[in-house]
Amino acid sequence: MPVLQLTLSLGGGHPAGWRHPRAASPASPVEVLTEAARLAEDAGFDLVALADALSTEESGFPFALESFSLAAFLAARTSRIGLAATADPRFHAPYTLARLSASLDHIAHGRSAMAVARLDDEATAANHGGGLAHGTEPERAEEALDVVTKLWDSWEDEAFVRDKATGRFVDGTRIHEVRHEGRFHRVHGPLNVARPPQGWPVLQAADGEHDELRDLAVGGPDGDGSAERRLLPTIPILGDTREAARDAYRELNALIELDEPDGRGPARTLAGVVRPGGRNAAALSAVAGVDLTRHPLDRSLGRRVLDALAPEGQAIVERARGRTGLDDGSLTLRDIVCDFVVGPAAFVGTPEEFVADARTRLAAPGAVGLDVHPPVLTESLERFAAQVLPMLRDAAPPAGATLRDRLGLARPANRWAPQEAAA
């Protein structure tokens, strides 16, 4: 049975989901997020990943609650579902990150995960000038993660004695200094939080585009580096008929606010910096191989331009055609840019078509499940739960005590524990 993850972002899984008239009001973030997490739990999702950012520039929607706090809150409002908090270790002190993640795992009774993200370099770094030392080097994240796992291990599971009769509270021989001295970090340790119930929270790695989540392989206990366990991202845009789904998709795309071609957003949009994957014809041009910035947005491209596109550009147009159902004569440049902004994860069709497509994709090596980004909260999540989930899963998922149990992942041995304890 596929692993099912709900990626929960207040703005919805579609870039303009929050703008939709039927979207749950983002002005009540706690209510909206709690309702979605409970709905996902009742529907049988294995875990909910809480999207997060350290700037307003990460997506088309500017707000995200701090995800470790949100996950701790949701742990008290749910009872079975896994809860993944998001962190970019380049912008956290490892001691703080280890405390947050270990505490969350205690609070959630072993239902937690940490999704390691690479956030927008430019915008995030600009919010973290001075202060603690930060930088955008990927090696910084690797070293920080290494320190975090050492800190998680710094208290052995048996470190607490708590013997009222003798007054012995801890066994000092089972508490370990970390003494890490690396290129970016010096951390003495030990951590001041007990080892997480899962040993280590489940580790996930997300790439920079947030379109692929997989268990961390490098140095982690969840894989040996070759056997990746990948969740396939999907934005399900569903309708009772394919035509209805396409209508819904076009309706949503019409709400996307595009950046000006020079990268400066109009006053009402939020994207304030130029970055790869921007929301405009310039960003599309860079991929399509033809300068489209002077083409009127509300006109179709015409045969000459279409023929001049690089293969990648042709594929993008083909994808937009398929999802919108528009032919070349009515498909405008705006339609293509919007489809490009939505990205490769969207699926437009009926629930039956979605399931058939998902089954095909899940047959690929390493693909263990789906990472579902409902385009409009809470409506699309309800629809997915009611119309798709029953077809994807033929039995209720096993309700394991911890997220590792539920996902079939072993509890990591403690690097400092005696061999017999690790066996």
Add this chain to the structure above:
Amino acid sequence: MSRQLHFSLMFWATGTHPAGWRHPAAKADGAYDPEFIHRVTQLVERAKFDMLFLGDKLSTDTSLQSTNPAQMSRLEPFTIAASLAAVTERIGIVATANPTYYDPYTLARLTATLDHLSAGRAAWNLVTGADPHAAANYSRDAHWDSPRRYEWASECLDVVRRLWDSWPDEPFTAASDGTRSIAGGAPEPLRHRGPNFGVAGALNVPRPPQGQVVLLHAGTSEQSKELAAREADVVFTAQPTLQAAQEFYRAVKTRAAAYGRSGDEITIMPGLLPIVGRTTAEAVALFDELNELLLLDPERPADLGRELADSSVTHFRAAPQRNLATVSEFLGVDLTGNPLRAPVDPSVRDRTHDRGRALFDRITAVTRRTLDGPRRITHIDLIHHFAPSHALIVGDPVEVADHIERWFTERGADGFNVFPALVPGAVEAFVELVIPELQRRGLFRTEYEGATLRDHLGLARPERAVDAATAVRVAR
């Protein structure tokens, strides 16, 4: 409405008495039992406490197991605070954070998020010191001195306050067809460039429900008193006597006036360690019982540190010793070799100095034992009471309420941060025995009047500060 007391519960899962966790009425493993922490918080919420206080340290030390096991290992405050927000409705939740080891963007997110999760019940307790070993966990060579820490903390707080104000209270607007937009477009970026921090953009959390999260501060240095007078909504302090508390109270409120603030805008809450029994004798017996559970240190120096040598951890400090050698050194009178249960010779009081005589007075105040009465002070009493602490009151409900009322009406306190010796036993005793007595006297609320922590403290919700740096870009 007459002036009302304010109460906070200092939550140390294993109690604030070093041996509190060993008592039969204590839970020894509560630090990692979230449902237990929920229950204790709900208990003081039912008693209408203003807030639950979550302290913090950024390092650990196994020697804390004999002096303060609750601080050795515990949950990170913002995460357990968020969990508490989910299971309570009215009580304020205080999370401690030392800005020396945070970035302002992260701190603004943690505090603003807690305020959203709790619907306006969050407070940030800003501390900077008392944790010199944290530097070694944060890639620093040394613990900074107080002026450096406060310079950093002041800039950090300034940036955090502006980040909280990044967005208008209603950031969204809807067109006639229901399509949502950001009201007025993106906010003007912060563009902060200071000596310690550079923060370019707006916060990615909506403005906190309280506008500005309630700020708590505790500290003893000059810089700390300035920061408290200028910025704090609540000041925590350790004051052993009423006279000292009154001086502190006056000083902070006078300083606040220099910043154009009314004294009423600052709630001063000294720590209070109440040992309550149904009768005085019961309270004294409980306190004796707790002290009997303290582990003493060996007298001979060669034996010191045996416990530490047992540890694989080598950099830990030795804790202050609980033995007659330490007491003798303090008093200037050699008492080593005396049987611990034997009464202390009354002449010792004359042979020691004023501070030594104050120790005898303190012991008499809490144990009701004297050097020459029918119930005598023994040598072990000296060991047990040697370490000074927050104001300690041992007594029946009326005696404890009298103490609280006196400090309150004589302007040594606006309220108290209650340190329960053992959890949950001492929390239950205070809530069941003392709170009703204070309510009968009209000194403490019987219902919450408002929904937010600012409401409990009688503080107005601040308007968003819109200046050149934080102004909303008006739609063109």
